[in-house]
Each structure stands twice: as structure tokens, then as C-alpha cells.
Amino acid sequence: MPRWFGRSKPKSDDTAQTSAEYENLDPLAVSDDLRLAYSRNGDPKLLRAALQAAELGVAVYPTDDVRHAATLSALCMLHRLSWERDRSAADLIKAVDYGRQAVDKSLPGDPVLPRHMSSLATALQEVYDSTRDQESIDEAIALYRGCLDIMPVGVDAQGEERVAQESNLADSLLRKGRTLNDGAILNEAARHARAALRDTPDDHPMHPLRLVNLGGALLGLVQTGRREHMAAAEDMYTRGLRELPERHPARPGVEQTLAVIRGLRGQFGV
Known part of the structure; x- marks a missing residue:
């Protein structure tokens, strides 16, 4: 599983910390490292620690820092993973709530906005799978379409992400089409x-x-x-x-x- 948010960088270079020292203290980077470790061995303690690090990130990153929205998006993903593990409805509700906040609080021109939209869409798709709520799958489809609208076309890493979103859109459309026999x-x-x-x-x-x-x-x-x-x-x-x-x-x-x-x-x- 790849790193989702990449290594976070300080908002400004005006700091006495070295990059390595900063990353060691960066809640978003720590949370993503713990998520990756959880994906390898499935230890629920790692997932809980990833959630704690992301919650700290929301508290310490100011709202005019792109990491604030990124950490909200991380919480969306992590609560969805927790839902997949334990099937607690509270986790799925939190995943959708954090996903909405991440999209709403993304700054203009944020290059990872499509990832925030995708995280929310995936959580909504889980809602649909468990409830058959049509509004949830319609919103997921709209979000995946929105990802494709704002993502560049290319063959680099962004191009690969675009392919992933196209596949996600197909998957959501398939769910709706099968239900409606359309x-x-x-x-x-x-x-x-x-x-x-x-x-x-x-x-x-x-x-x-x-x-x-x-x-x-x-x-x-x-x-x-x-x-x-x-x-x-x-x-x-x-x-x-x-x-x-x-x-x-x-x-x-x-x-x-x-x-x-x-x-x-x-x-x-x-």
C-alpha cells in the first residue's frame, strides 16, 4: 500500500528544525507510517495509534495549512479502515463526517483535493453497501466524477492516480446500475x-x-x-x-x- 499523503513539509522554511527532525514530530507523517504498518500486519494497536496521531494533527495544524485538511482526510480513511475491521456504525459515521470536513476545508489549489474527495467517496460507498441508501452512492459517483474533472491527464504518478479514480467511478456506477438494473x-x-x-x-x-x-x-x-x-x-x-x-x-x-x-x-x- 503506497504512502497516501507523502512526507509532509513545514509550511515555511523559517524553522530551526532540520527536515528529519520535523518529520519525526509531524503527526500526519507519523499517522501515515502507522497506517502503512497496520496494512502490513493488521495489528489494531497500530490503527488506534494512527488515529491518535491524526487527531493530534487536526489540533496542531492551523486551518490555513494544507496539512489540516489532509489530516481530516486521514481520519476519514482511518475510521473507514476501523469500520472494515470492527463493523462499528460509529466509525463509518465518523469517516463520512471527517471526509466532508476535509473536502470543505481544502484550500484553493490544494493538489491533493482529489484524494480527499476520493476518501469521502469510498466511505460513502461503504454506507451504500451497508444501507442501500441511494443518496450515498449518488454522492460517491459525483465525487469520483469531480476527481476526474480536476485531475490532470498524464502518464506520471498523477496519471496513475487518475486511472485509479476512473476505476473507482466504474465500481460505484456498477453498484448503482446493478441495484436499478439500469x-x-x-x-x-x-x-x-x-x-x-x-x-x-x-x-x-x-x-x-x-x-x-x-x-x-x-x-x-x-x-x-x-x-x-x-x-x-x-x-x-x-x-x-x-x-x-x-x-x-x-x-x-x-x-x-x-x-x-x-x-x-x-x-x-x-
Whole structure:
């Protein structure tokens, strides 16, 4: 898992501290380090410590410092991770609240605003998954669209982040399209999923999941009666399964869906 906010820098160079000393005391950098450590071993103590460091950051960074919004966004992400671990509704409520604050308090021209928008959108997507609240998925979709509107197009690190947001948008559209059985929404989901896959190198760790995302959009179209997408959906899931690491947590779901597709192909003779 990559560093999300990067190494924070002092607002001004007018300081007696060296960069190394500053970073050692920087709550945002400490919080992100702890989050990364948690992602590697799953120790809940690390997650709690990351939350404490981020809470300290909100208190010490002034509102005219870009790190203030970044730390609010970190709290959004961390409470979402806590929700994923413990399924406490309070954590999900806090994730959305901190995400909204991060977006609202971002300074004009803040280069990481798309990340704050994405963190909020992901939390809202979790709300939708647990409640089926249509307003939550609509807001998530609008936020992902907004990310794409303000992100530059390119092949550098920002370009890679843009591809990730395109994939996120496809995923949210797929959720809504499947719920409503809406072919137009699913077509748009497939278009964005195809674009994200196109711009993802074959050796990128997200490549198998983007194959599966496109397969999911195509399967959604099949379920609206568009059986001509059946073979392509099966191909995407087959390739995704082949590329996923042996112990990847997504494998059982991909295997199950692939079995469903093959059953449908046999049933309909396509």
C-alpha cells in the first residue's frame, strides 16, 4: 500500500528544525507510517495509534495549512479502515463526517483535493453497501466524477492516480446500475472500467482487479438481457483469476462468479 499523503513539509522554511527532525514530530507523517504498518500486519494497536496521531494533527495544524485538511482526510480513511475491521456504525459515521470536513476545508489549489474527495467517496460507498441508501452512492459517483474533472491527464504518478479514480467511478456506477438494473448506467460503468484497464500496465498489482471490475460491469449488462456480453465477462473473470495471487482475499468471490457465468452460458447456450 503506497504512502497516501507523502512526507509532509513545514509550511515555511523559517524553522530551526532540520527536515528529519520535523518529520519525526509531524503527526500526519507519523499517522501515515502507522497506517502503512497496520496494512502490513493488521495489528489494531497500530490503527488506534494512527488515529491518535491524526487527531493530534487536526489540533496542531492551523486551518490555513494544507496539512489540516489532509489530516481530516486521514481520519476519514482511518475510521473507514476501523469500520472494515470492527463493523462499528460509529466509525463509518465518523469517516463520512471527517471526509466532508476535509473536502470543505481544502484550500484553493490544494493538489491533493482529489484524494480527499476520493476518501469521502469510498466511505460513502461503504454506507451504500451497508444501507442501500441511494443518496450515498449518488454522492460517491459525483465525487469520483469531480476527481476526474480536476485531475490532470498524464502518464506520471498523477496519471496513475487518475486511472485509479476512473476505476473507482466504474465500481460505484456498477453498484448503482446493478441495484436499478439500469443498462445505461452499466454501459457507463463498463466504459470507465475499460478505460482504467487500458491504462493499467499488465504487471501492475491492480491489473487483475481491473479485469474483474470490467467483467462485473459486463455481467451486469448480461443480467439486463444483453447476453452478447457473456463471453467477454467470462474472459475478464478468467484472466483476473489467473493473475490474482493464490491467497488474495478476492479469489473466492471471483471463482464463485465465474462458476455462475459458466452456468449461465450452459443454460442459454451462448
